[in-house]
Amino acid sequence: MRFLPVLAVLPGLLTASDYFAGAMGGVSALSADARTEGAAPRAFSGYKPENGPAALLFAGRHLTEYFSLQASYGWNRNDVALSGLSLVPAQSFELPMRSTIHAGTVEAMLYFRNRDSFARPYLSAGPGIHRLGVSARAPAAVTGSPVLPAEQFSRTGASLRVAVGIDLRIRDGFCFRYSFAETLQRNGISSQLRPPGQRNLANFQNFWGVLWHF
Numbered sequence: 001m002r003f004l005p006v007l008a009v010l011p012g013l014l015t016a017s018d019y020f021a022g023a024m025g026g027v028s029a030l031s032a033d034a035r036t037e038g039a040a041p042r043a044f045s046g047y048k049p050e051n052g053p054a055a056l057l058f059a060g061r062h063l064t065e066y067f068s069l070q071a072s073y074g075w076n077r078n079d080v081a082l083s084g085l086s087l088v089p090a091q092s093f094e095l096p097m098r099s100t101i102h103a104g105t106v107e108a109m110l111y112f113r114n115r116d117s118f119a120r121p122y123l124s125a126g127p128g129i130h131r132l133g134v135s136a137r138a139p140a141a142v143t144g145s146p147v148l149p150a151e152q153f154s155r156t157g158a159s160l161r162v163a164v165g166i167d168l169r170i171r172d173g174f175c176f177r178y179s180f181a182e183t184l185q186r187n188g189i190s191s192q193l194r195p196p197g198q199r200n201l202a203n204f205q206n207f208w209g210v211l212w213h214f
Contacts, residue, residue: 035197075101
């Protein structure tokens with residue numbers, strides 16, 4: 001008898017479920033990092049990222065009126081300039097590079113309005129796997145004989161994506177989706193610096209696109 005309430009709700013949960021898929025494009029911004037060593041300081045390193053293009057493909061299922069699951073593949077590309085300076089001995093470098101991130105993520109989504117609403121804001125969060133690839137796009141500007149980062153390197157690891165967004169119904173079966181996301185991951189760029197940086201890499205993304213229910 002204790003299972004009767006669950007059985008009574010189950011048909012409603014199943015009826016509310018629905019599949020969706022979509023694509024979005026936007027802008028990505030990476031967080032910067034820097035580090036100093038010594039009292040003067042005697043050594044400095046850091047990198048400066050530029051905004052770049054980003055894209056996201058996603059698909060999922062509405063399990064209830066307010067809860068959904070989504071899997072996504074994301075890509076973004078950003079130019080970065082790595083630099084280092086040492087006073088003893090006197091030497092410095094600046095190396096223009098290009099970073100590319102491929103990421104797969106699974107997210108839980110919490111909506112704040114039911115599926116009949118015109119506007120449905122949501123929160124989402126979930127783990128993923130990313131691959132960061134970085135390669136030089138121009139020769140380094142060098143003074144003295146500094147230790148330079150590798151001209152090409154990569155890193156694969158776990159990540160955490162958190163997003164806020166809204167679905168706006170365009171017509172039956174189609175919605176416009178806006179999303180702002182932050183993805184946190186170990187910093188494969190900072191590890192190349194001398195002295196190495198200490199902050200995680202944050203990837204901020206603004207996306208606009210279309211969602212299709214089926």
